[in-house]
Amino acid sequence: xxxxxxxxxxxxxxxxxxxxxxxxxxxxxxxxxxxxxxxxxxxxxxxxxxxxxxxxxxxxxxxxxxxxxxxxxxxxxxxxxxxxxxxxxxxxxxxxxxxxxxxxxxxxxxxxxxxxxxxxxxxxxxxxxxxxxxxxxxxxxxxxxxxxxxxxxxxxxxxxxxxxxxxxxxxxxxxxxxxxxxxxxxxxxxxxxxxxxxxxxxxxxxxxxxxxxxxxxxxxxxxxxxxxxxxxxxxxxxxxxxxxxxxxxxxxxxxxxxxxxxxxxxxxxxxxxxxxxxxxxxxxxxxx
DNA sequence: ACTCGTGTTAGCTG
DNA sequence: TCAGCTAACACGAG
Numbered sequence: 001x002x003x004x005x006x007x008x009x010x011x012x013x014x015x016x017x018x019x020x021x022x023x024x025x026x027x028x029x030x031x032x033x034x035x036x037x038x039x040x041x042x043x044x045x046x047x048x049x050x051x052x053x054x055x056x057x058x059x060x061x062x063x064x065x066x067x068x069x070x071x072x073x074x075x076x077x078x079x080x081x082x083x084x085x086x087x088x089x090x091x092x093x094x095x096x097x098x099x100x101x102x103x104x105x106x107x108x109x110x111x112x113x114x115x116x117x118x119x120x121x122x123x124x125x126x127x128x129x130x131x132x133x134x135x136x137x138x139x140x141x142x143x144x145x146x147x148x149x150x151x152x153x154x155x156x157x158x159x160x161x162x163x164x165x166x167x168x169x170x171x172x173x174x175x176x177x178x179x180x181x182x183x184x185x186x187x188x189x190x191x192x193x194x195x196x197x198x199x200x201x202x203x204x205x206x207x208x209x210x211x212x213x214x215x216x217x218x219x220x221x222x223x224x225x226x227x228x229x230x231x232x233x234x235x236x237x238x239x240x241x242x243x244x245x246x247x248x249x250x251x252x253x254x255x256x257x258x259x260x261x262x263x264x265x266x267x268x269x270x271x272x273x274x275x276x277x278x279x280x281x282x283x284x285x286x287x288x
Numbered sequence: 289a290c291t292c293g294t295g296t297t298a299g300c301t302g
Numbered sequence: 303t304c305a306g307c308t309a310a311c312a313c314g315a316g
Contacts, residue, residue: 001294032312059295084295085314134312136295169306178296187294232294261308263293 002082002101003232004152004183004223007059010080010088013100014054014063014128017090022123023049033117033132034139045141046120049075051128057151058182062143079143083136089116093124099131152183153223160216165204171215172200173260184219186262188226191235192218193266194247199273200259200266241265 002010028034028042048068055062059082065075080088087101118130118139130137149155149163163180164171174180175189184192193200195218198211207215226232236248245254245265252269 003294006294081296084293084312133314134293134295136312138296167305173306176295185294190294238294262295 001084001185002059002086003185003188003226004059005226006101006231007056007061007082007183008227009231010082010100011054011056011061013088013090013098014051014061017092017098018054018063018120018128019051021050021126023047023051023120024123025121027116027119027121028139030117030135032135033130033137036140042118042139042141045076046078051078051120057145058148058178059185060143060145060148060182062145076141077143079138079140080130081138081140081143082130083132083134083138085134086117086130086132086137089129089131091126091128093122093126095126101131148178148182149180150182152181152188152219155181157213157216160219161209161212164215165207165212168203168205170200170259171198171202171204171207172262172264174204176260176262183223185232186264187232187235187238187241188222189262190241190265191226191232191237192222194237194271195222197267197270199271200264201257202273237265237267 023046026043026046029039031037034042046065049065051063052066053064061080063078063080065078067073067075082101087099090098115131115133116129117132117135117137120128122128130139150159155163160181164174167174172189172193175184175192176186190200192215196211196214198207198215222235226234240246240248240254246252247254247267247270250267250269252267254265255268256263256265258264
């Protein structure tokens, strides 16, 4: 299930194998994945064009398209979001298949054709599909990319500090807010908070400058290692996200709860959160 | 049978 | 209007 590193893999796949191929037909029959949905709308908008570039910001991808002929202006952008279980599958003219997105190894059963939610049929006989079991992926023309914050892999330290520390929300919930920082999902958030030794429940206004800076460095290194190792699920602490799991660093028991509406795991020793004494009620402070 | 989930978002509240 | 929270979406896996 894709976070930033998996989406980048999918984007690169499209950039390498999907560009410059004439779109001969479009299957946009899925009434939930293709939005806004009027059957045939995407077919009408895309047939006769080619994809000319593949971009990504956070977990959102979009492809530029060519004019239907050389005299026409460029076509609409094709927005692609993989959701929780989406994967890009590209079939070459000779039938060779390449995939990127949701790691195939984790659900390696044969692909059912019914799970291809959107397909570009190329004139060369190949195709590009959004394969998505849960149908939470999205295909959309001209997606509003500016609604997203800066890409998590490109945000600068000063910008990160400003975006992450304003307000009172739990730091993990803020990291998951795509309008602030784009690309961090549930696993990357747990991994980077663990790496920075910060409790996921810490209200962001309680983060000191040194905490925010440590979290920023954790973001950089977690993205880098996830990209190198093949996805967000390869993080050191991810294997410990299970009942009975222990911290890979100190051996303490891992705790589980819900933060920002998502399943969350943290080290009971290194990521314990306690409010500064000045913010506790008098009776609570006296118990410390 | 029943619960959970690596994501997003409409709709509600203060 | 904004920040923050919750339920809903869909469906396969355990």
